[in-house]
Amino acid sequence: MLMLLIFINFLFLFLMVLMSVAFFILLERKVLGYIQLRKGPNKFLLKGIFQSMGDGLKLFFKEVNYPNNMNFFLFLFSPILGLLISVFFWFIYPYIGLNFLMSFGLIFMFCCSSFMVYIFLLISWSSNSNYSVLGMIRFISQMISYEVSMMIIIINLMFLINSFNLNDFYIYQINIKFFFFCFLLFFMLFISFLAEMNRSPFDFSEGESELVSGFNIEFSSFSFVFIFMSEYMSIMFMGMLIFEMFFGLMMSKFYLNIFILFFMFLVIWLRGFLPRFRYDKLMYLIWKLILPLSLFLFIFNFSIQLFNLYH
Template structure:
């Protein structure tokens, strides 16, 4: 039984990595058409083999590193970043049951919080002023939005009465959470953009002012691992959005279509919006998201108590 679950998880990881490869191709194609040009269309049929060409190029380039860097954390930070983003996939409530997490949401919160350490380690260990500024901005950004991100989910968890992700599917069989909690769904999506360091909240990778941010000193394999971790996180957050607000996990192609639609929205936002000002993000997180999330916590807690009173009282 344990061996079969391990094999299932390995297959899941391989499928995620394959999806990451083609998500990069999808992004380049969408951005190309947004900017009225063609995306990759030379390698293979309509550029379908471009992700594999990019992988071969990145992983066969010479590995360079700054001579004044702290080598061990510099070398391990990209590995840790990709590992965290792949371990998160174990909490997905598949019916075949890879790992039965009764506290899956708590595990997700822990992994989400641990992800910032890889960014901080990569920026600090590079011993570069631009990389250090990028990682410091990432840490400050994380403190700002993860408070509201957790409160958004806590409001829904009050209503569910548990931390198991399977509860989302059970409660959404007759209606999606996005209908009664539409503002929370929007807040969750915007916070997901900040969680994955995507436009318009890509302050850790500010090309215009920080060269490339925390990954300035990375090349070849190290850069590829950071790149893969980011796109794996995009797919994961798209899947979580579908589970939390768009009907839960059901064994049907509709779930995967919803994940693809959410991933498309991530790319669409990148091709449409400019980068936010840094203080605007702080204002958005503390002055806008936090009050709305707290009010919804109170609303869902009161709704749960009212429903229990009605059911128990028999009214």
């Protein structure tokens, strides 16, 4: 009976996240439309509310293109595997209460995040296209670089709670929020999330003027839908994660959802008014600024932990 409840719990969570992705895409198109002084989707059914669902159905029924000399098995299943890994991220979210059993939720998140690198490598390599491989090299070098800083920053926060359980951030922030004395970590983690999720101004894997969609150039129909949904599910998860770690809103799920919506709007707003960085400046930002700062804070926090342990 317990296993059945857990299965229903995760199935319902999966369906709700998929529906949220559809409305997130609609929100992005509407906000970008108003930023660019146009309306955005406003015709399909009720004022364009179901536009994303119509676009999804259209993509699912489009013809699938299979490049010559591709690896058919990897080409077909790597986007599906990428979507599943994005769903696994949400397993550490305590939806009904059964998910509280994951005491090492952040370690599980690190494993899933690292595994996504291999998924994108398989996606680009399976199509046997030089253009997708060039886009993959750019994207993976960016993703690995910012993933290092992201993990070090989260470990810095874990020093404050001495736990790997995401729910403990709520317990330690009942009276005071980490955001007010860890603002530098919040800002660096936000930048790392934007680069990790390939969002503007760090969207180098899909630089339209340079790469023509980058690593997923050969994908169409449902394969492209899975890659697209995986990216947007990760954005919503990162919004949940950053506001839980710095504001401790896990138990107050209504306020957490409001903050996730604010994070989604902020990501869209940044896309609307910031130009794309140069790639060399992106790497300069991580290797010469964010990573040294996060390592310094890591050594500082580790020294304090050792001092408290022996005194």
